[in-house]
Amino acid sequence: MSNITESKEIAIASRSFRQTQIVPNLAPSAKDTLIQQYHPDYKKEAYRQINVGPNRGEKTVVELANLLEANSPVSANTPTATTDYAVDVLVIGGGGAGATAALTAKALGANVLLATKLRLGDANTVMAEGGMQVAISKEDTPIRHYLDTLRGGHMENDPALLKVLVEEGPSATKWLIDMGVLFDKEEDGNLSMRGGGGSSKPRLLRCKDYTGLEMMRVLKDEVLNREIDLLEFSPVVELLTDGECCTGAILKNLDTNRLIVVSAKCVILATGGIGRLHIQGFPTSNHYGATADGLPIAYRAGAKLTLQDTFQYHPTGAVFPEPIAGMLVTEALRSVGAQLVNAKGDRFINEMETRDAVASAVIAECAQGRGVTTPSGRKGVWLDLPLVDAINGEETLKTRFPNMVRQFSRYQIDITKEPVLIYPTLHYQNGGVKIDVNGESTLSNLFVAGEASGGIHGRNRLMGNSLLDIIVYGRRAGRAVADRVSKMGFGKMTLNHLGHFDEARGKAGITSKSVSPILFPDYVNR
Ligand code: MEZ
Numbered sequence: 413m414s415n416i417t418e419s420k421e422i423a424i425a426s427r428s429f430r431q432t433q434i435v436p437n438l439a440p441s442a443k444d445t446l447i448q449q450y451h452p453d454y455k456k457e458a459y460r461q462i463n464v465g466p467n468r469g470e471k472t473v474v475e476l477a478n479l480l481e482a483n484s485p486v487s488a489n490t491p492t493a494t495t496d497y498a499v500d501v502l503v504i505g506g507g508g509a510g511a512t513a514a515l516t517a518k519a520l521g522a523n524v525l526l527a528t529k530l531r532l533g534d535a536n537t538v539m540a541e542g543g544m545q546v547a548i549s550k551e552d553t554p555i556r557h558y559l560d561t562l563r564g565g566h567m568e569n570d571p572a573l574l575k576v577l578v579e580e581g582p583s584a585t586k587w588l589i590d591m592g593v594l595f596d597k598e599e600d601g602n603l604s605m606r607g608g609g610g611s612s613k614p615r616l617l618r619c620k621d622y623t624g625l626e627m628m629r630v631l632k633d634e635v636l637n638r639e640i641d642l643l644e645f646s647p648v649v650e651l652l653t654d655g656e657c658c659t660g661a662i663l664k665n666l667d668t669n670r671l672i673v674v675s676a677k678c679v680i681l682a683t684g685g686i687g688r689l690h691i692q693g694f695p696t697s698n699h700y701g702a703t704a705d706g707l708p709i710a711y712r713a714g715a716k717l718t719l720q721d722t723f724q725y726h727p728t729g730a731v732f733p734e735p736i737a738g739m740l741v742t743e744a745l746r747s748v749g750a751q752l753v754n755a756k757g758d759r760f761i762n763e764m765e766t767r768d769a770v771a772s773a774v775i776a777e778c779a780q781g782r783g784v785t786t787p788s789g790r791k792g793v794w795l796d797l798p799l800v801d802a803i804n805g806e807e808t809l810k811t812r813f814p815n816m817v818r819q820f821s822r823y824q825i826d827i828t829k830e831p832v833l834i835y836p837t838l839h840y841q842n843g844g845v846k847i848d849v850n851g852e853s854t855l856s857n858l859f860v861a862g863e864a865s866g867g868i869h870g871r872n873r874l875m876g877n878s879l880l881d882i883i884v885y886g887r888r889a890g891r892a893v894a895d896r897v898s899k900m901g902f903g904k905m906t907l908n909h910l911g912h913f914d915e916a917r918g919k920a921g922i923t924s925k926s927v928s929p930i931l932f933p934d935y936v937n938r
Contacts, residue, residue, distance in 0.1 A: 416732070416833070419755040419784045423794040423831050426757030431799065435762045443769050450772035450779065452836075453722050453871070458692045463920040465913070466716040466854070475689045476720060479708045481917065482928035485649045486662055486671065488910040492652060495660070495905070498675040499525040499641075500897040502661055504648045504706070505682030507535025508624065509862025509882035511631040513680045513851075514640050516890025522897050525674065526640050527663050529647035529683075529701050529931065533632045536685050536698055536863060537882060540624030541815060542608065542744035543616030544883075545876035546581035549605055552613040554578040561877060564610040564766045565842075565870020568719065573868045576849050577877070577884050584883040585617065593630045595619055596812075607747045608875035610766035616876045621742050621815045624879060646672060647705060647931050651679065651713040651858065652905040658713060658858035659903035675902050678857045678893040681706040682886070685863040686723070686841040688933035694838040695738025697729055705929035706864035710845045712913045715853040718866040719843025724873055727752075727770035729837020731792035733823045738837040741795060743767070743875045745813065749803040753794040753831065754782040760793075768872040771836040784833055792833035801828055840878065842869050851889030857896070857903075859889040 438446065448454050459471045464481055472480070503514040506528030514526045528534070547557040557578040562569050589595065595617045596604040605614040619626035635642070645666040652660040658679050663672040683706030687698025696702070711717060728741040746752075746763040752770070754760055754777045761773035777783050778791040785791055797816075801808050809828050810817055820827045844866030851859040862882040869877060 416784055416786060420794065420831060422755065422757040423753045423796060426753065427796060427799065430751055430753070430759055431802065433759060435759050437762050437765060438769060443765070446772045446776065447768050450775040451768055452692050452694070452725055455692065459721065463922055464916045465711050466714060467720060470720070472720040473691050473723070475691050476686065476704065476707065478924065478926060479704060479928040479930070480711050481922050481924060482708060482926040484712060484910050485927050486907065488907045488914070490662070490671065490907060492673050492905045492907060494673065495675040496672045497525055498902060499523050500677050501680065501893050502527065502674050502676035503680045503682060504661060505535070505684060505862070506530070506532040506644070507682060507684055507862060507882070508537035508628055508631060508879070509886040510680070510682035511635050512883050512886025513682060513861050513890040515631070515634055515638060516887045517894045518638055518640055520891065520894035522894040524640050525643065526635065527643040527646045527648065529645070529705065531644050532635060532642060533628045534699060534701060536702055537624045538628045539697060539699055539740060540879050541621045541740055541742035543606065543618035543623050543876045544879035545608065545611065545615045545874065546585045546617060546880055547578060547615055548582050548585065548603070549613065549615065552615055554581065556612055557581065557615060560611050561874050562870070564872050564874040566872060567870065569870035570867035572849050573847070576888065577868055577881060580884045581880050584880065584887060587887070588627060588630065588883060591630050591634055593619070593627055606744060607764065609743055609746070609764045609770065610874045616744070618744065621744060621813045627879065647929070648683065648709060649929065650907065651709050652907065653713050653855070653909050654904040654906060655908055657856040657903055659905045675905055677897040677900050677902060678859060680851070680859040680861055680889050680893060681710060681845065681864055682862045683864045687838045690933070691723055691838055694725060694836065695729060696838040697726055697738055697740035698838070700933070703930050703933060704841070705931060706845065706860065708928035710853060710855070710858060710860065713855055713858065713909050715855040715858055716846045717843060718846040719871065720866065722842040722871045723838060724767060724840035724842055725771045725836035726839035727767055727774055727836055728795055728834040731790045731833040731835045732786045734788055736819065736823070737790065739819060740837065740839070741816065741832065741834055745795065745797060745800060745816065748808065749799050751796045751799055753796050755784045755793070756782055766872055766874070774834070774836055778835065786833065790835065792835040794831040795834045796831040797827040798829055798831070840873055842866070842871055842873055849888065850892035851885050852892065859893060861885045861889045
């Protein structure tokens, strides 16, 4: 391993040669071999069998298996007869998927309560930088989008879910634009598009390099303007069922620790991702609340998970300086020419391969001694950012990537002049709660939207497809529940499923005293 200053000079010195160098795409078999050797999803010792519940006998990472098998924070005898709220629809989660679902259900006449662990908008949506994929350019089609995504997901995407995603992308985009989302435009007024890894056409709409933040700005305003009832700092801790259907949820007021009982005809879980579990010790690009809260509660209530064994490690997380380790360095930079360079000054992968391949290649370089070591012992390779201006013209970084310029400038790193060190960061949960095309889980009246759901992206999500998924499936779930609640009454609210789950745990010999959801990352005992 080389030290930072020395190898940075080597990387800069190789720039003019690299600028015109073409690194071919990997042959399919070479790509598979690379992924199987180096991708964290293939690290057998990081996985174990799940011993109880709907996915019993299947595998996932130890961190998630522990959550799924853990105890509920509430006892099966907790009184549920007195409700604090009775609503048509309870939406749990204040990110893009939750806000979209709440807005849609409310617009169709449902009485909606939106509850969230932190504040409205504190979610992975606002961390999304590079863009939202949608097939709307003249030379593109939803079919192309479908095929690219299927290939990226290793053909394990649920075909019906994926079809809906790509077909409803254009109308979902119009909905966002009509509400006021300011996607970047070309000088002629047309929407500006850029490419992403694994995509055969430029299909990313963007708002500079803070696309998710801009989308959430508008969604959040809209939730407030439509006066949707909102409970902040009130995470979900358990679901309620009548034995067959979901009938509500128990929330916890973080100020008072008091439990809040909500009776709801339908519940939409939009609790987001898992990054703050720091699977396999990886840093994360996720927001502070991303502790996979929806998965164990849906699981205990009987909802099946799918693809729970696959995670996305975004190839370019910051490594140095230490305070921003794990921070997303957007893939969009690679789509406009930023190159990955090892300690010897060499490129080692086509930067626009799918994320699982690029992440594996970075891990391989470091494992094979061609990485750079930081003063605190982290490893990484260079992302040559000044090339972006060299290729696209001066000021490209400043005008199109202001967020990246600012984040690094806080540590006196000028990305217009020097490369930055990167290593894969835990970015996304590819799987989650299994849903149908309306977002309904295998537990009736429990819907799931956004990152907590699984199946759309197969084993590897393409860049920008999650910002699309939260809107398309947030809207689908919102529409489906609005229709459903107009024809039904409230169900009986019980915690009987906890008794059954405990019994099954006992039979499986599970004695763990852990509790889930954990709600916040445990940084004290790490
Ligand atoms: O979809 C994403 O994960 C995304 C757009 C990330 C990025 O690199 O900017």
